[in-house]
Amino acid sequence: MMPSGEIESFRDLRTVNPRGQRTHARDRLLDETDFNPETGEREPAYWPQLADSESQGLYGYRLVTVCNFLTNPDAMNSTRQALEAILSDLQPGAIVLVIGGVGRHYPAVHAELDDLAH
Numbered sequence: 001m002m003p004s005g006e007i008e009s010f011r012d013l014r015t016v017n018p019r020g021q022r023t024h025a026r027d028r029l030l031d032e033t034d035f036n037p038e039t040g041e042r043e044p045a046y047w048p049q050l051a052d053s054e055s056q057g058l059y060g061y062r063l064v065t066v067c068n069f070l071t072n073p074d075a076m077n078s079t080r081q082a083l084e085a086i087l088s089d090l091q092p093g094a095i096v097l098v099i100g101g102v103g104r105h106y107p108a109v110h111a112e113l114d115d116l117a118h
Helices: 018-031 048-056 073-089 106-117
Strands: 033-036 041-044 063-067 095-099
Touching (some): 018 048
């Protein structure tokens, strides 16, 4: 698992879903078992409260940088679901830095991204 202070980079934005990733991490923790030599049985390595605590610190982004792919309406449409998941999960004080061009399709793409952010 990744400590919450680590930097993570994704090649495909469409795979990013912070809430879903935390849920998946929690489920993995709940599936872990350890052998208890006193009982001779495998027992849960994490109780639900600890799994909750461990997983909630993951994928909580404070700085999101989006660049080099939001170039036209088709790109915006193909990433909309992931962008909504990311933007809706951000906490107060988070920053989204969008690096892109100007002209052509960019004003419409940036306006649509701005609408999603609101």
